[in-house]
Amino acid sequence: MADFALNDDQLQIQKWVHDFADQVIRPAAHEWDEREEFPHPIVQQAAEIGLYGWEFLMNAMSDTSGLTLPVAIEELFWGDAGIGMAIMGSALAAAGISGNGTPEQVMEWVPQCYGDAKKVQLGAFCVSEPDAGSDVSSLRTRAVYDEATDEWVLNGTKAWITNGGIADVHVVVAAVEPELKGRGQASFIVPPGTKGLSMGQKYKKHGIRASHTSEVVLDDCRIPGRCLLGGKEKLDAKLARARERGHSGEKQPAMSTFEATRPSVGAQALGIARAAYEFALDYAKERKTFGKPIVQHQAIAFKLANMATEIDAARLLIWRAAWMARNGGFKNGEGSMSKYKASEVAVRVTEDAIQILGGYGYTREYPVERWHRDAKIHTIFEGTSEIQQLVIARAISGMRIE
Numbered sequence: 001m002a003d004f005a006l007n008d009d010q011l012q013i014q015k016w017v018h019d020f021a022d023q024v025i026r027p028a029a030h031e032w033d034e035r036e037e038f039p040h041p042i043v044q045q046a047a048e049i050g051l052y053g054w055e056f057l058m059n060a061m062s063d064t065s066g067l068t069l070p071v072a073i074e075e076l077f078w079g080d081a082g083i084g085m086a087i088m089g090s091a092l093a094a095a096g097i098s099g100n101g102t103p104e105q106v107m108e109w110v111p112q113c114y115g116d117a118k119k120v121q122l123g124a125f126c127v128s129e130p131d132a133g134s135d136v137s138s139l140r141t142r143a144v145y146d147e148a149t150d151e152w153v154l155n156g157t158k159a160w161i162t163n164g165g166i167a168d169v170h171v172v173v174a175a176v177e178p179e180l181k182g183r184g185q186a187s188f189i190v191p192p193g194t195k196g197l198s199m200g201q202k203y204k205k206h207g208i209r210a211s212h213t214s215e216v217v218l219d220d221c222r223i224p225g226r227c228l229l230g231g232k233e234k235l236d237a238k239l240a241r242a243r244e245r246g247h248s249g250e251k252q253p254a255m256s257t258f259e260a261t262r263p264s265v266g267a268q269a270l271g272i273a274r275a276a277y278e279f280a281l282d283y284a285k286e287r288k289t290f291g292k293p294i295v296q297h298q299a300i301a302f303k304l305a306n307m308a309t310e311i312d313a314a315r316l317l318i319w320r321a322a323w324m325a326r327n328g329g330f331k332n333g334e335g336s337m338s339k340y341k342a343s344e345v346a347v348r349v350t351e352d353a354i355q356i357l358g359g360y361g362y363t364r365e366y367p368v369e370r371w372h373r374d375a376k377i378h379t380i381f382e383g384t385s386e387i388q389q390l391v392i393a394r395a396i397s398g399m400r401i402e
Helices: 008-035 040-049 054-061 068-079 081-100 103-109 178-184 232-245 253-286 298-326 334-362 368-379 385-397
Strands: 123-126 142-146 151-162 169-175 185-190 197-202 213-224
Touching: 008 040, 008 068, 008 081, 008 368, 040 081, 054 068, 054 081, 068 081, 068 253, 068 298, 081 103, 081 123, 081 151, 081 169, 081 185, 081 253, 081 368, 123 151, 142 169, 151 169, 151 185, 169 213, 178 185, 178 232, 185 213, 253 298, 253 334, 253 368, 298 334, 334 368, 334 385
Parallel strands: 123 169
Antiparallel strands: 142 151, 151 213, 169 185, 197 213
16 A cells, blocks of 8 residues: 655655755746746756756656655755756656666666766657647657668657757657557667757747757767667567557557656646745735735635645645556556646646735746746646546546547
8 A cells, every 4th residue: 555654765855855946946946937048057056966867866766655756856846847847857868768778778878868967968858749749649750770780760850859959868759660650669869969960949938948948850860770779679579569460569659758757747737836835825924905914815715725725636646646656557547647637736726826916926026927837838748638638538438539
């Protein structure tokens, strides 16, 4: 049975990350949001204390309770979502490598997604395309094997990529046999300095502005055969089964990564929601109207009560999903439930926080409007809320729902 009482190590990590978020991230959050630039100095500081690094990620992911990572992420995003995403963005690339690569590939490439305190490096996970967002089975980026040189040649354009173009290691999901849809895809490492990879347009975003998001263009990118995650023998066997039976029985490379990370994405949204709730509660205790603090008016008090309840409910779903991911796997789309609930809660709670602050909440002088902008992306990326509902519906019904 799951036990959601945090142990001493987890409590220490929670405080460690919270202190960094409080003392380093929050004071810098407004500046980097306005600049809309990747916060290299903050990520450097995170690397120096060991918060940004593959060792921390691997230690957190090896926790058998599954709770260490979502606990740390909640605190990080409580500090700021844009900077939090800059620190956590490489983790998706690392998860793509860990979920699809051989042990040798994991040991070689995951550390290169982070570098070290002396030379910080970045990773990027490249799935979405201009015409293929939620529908990851329709990727147009192609990977063709050149047997003469034992190289893969990649061509295509990826869209909405965190750390895209500025990363040292790009993990690219591409179609090897497009006619097999998602069953004909594979994941590839594009090593640092590979010719033919370039950054397309950098997106100017509504929220999480300190996180770099751009297109990644692949123009006859040649990568060594060993950069196929999982190896060619495994891929050939999977493709053969898919051709013969119409279904390989194996998860799509992109989907297996997204499933593993959904509770963590939910934890991101949870951190934003908690930040907005705490700020609104403090404000409501101090702001007075009609001779008393506005928290004493039912209209405000009930709104705050609902915010607190929804945040706790989202956290319990996230912790349950994180525990299940490490202890037997999801049964009824619990990973999607956690991400779906937390994302919707974050949007609603941050909007309520603005309402509680009134006109002040609508100005950039107060952080609640930034938190509202930051929250919205969580209903869109890593699978929209509608996609999460689809996953849940398929899981509980056992039927194909279009």
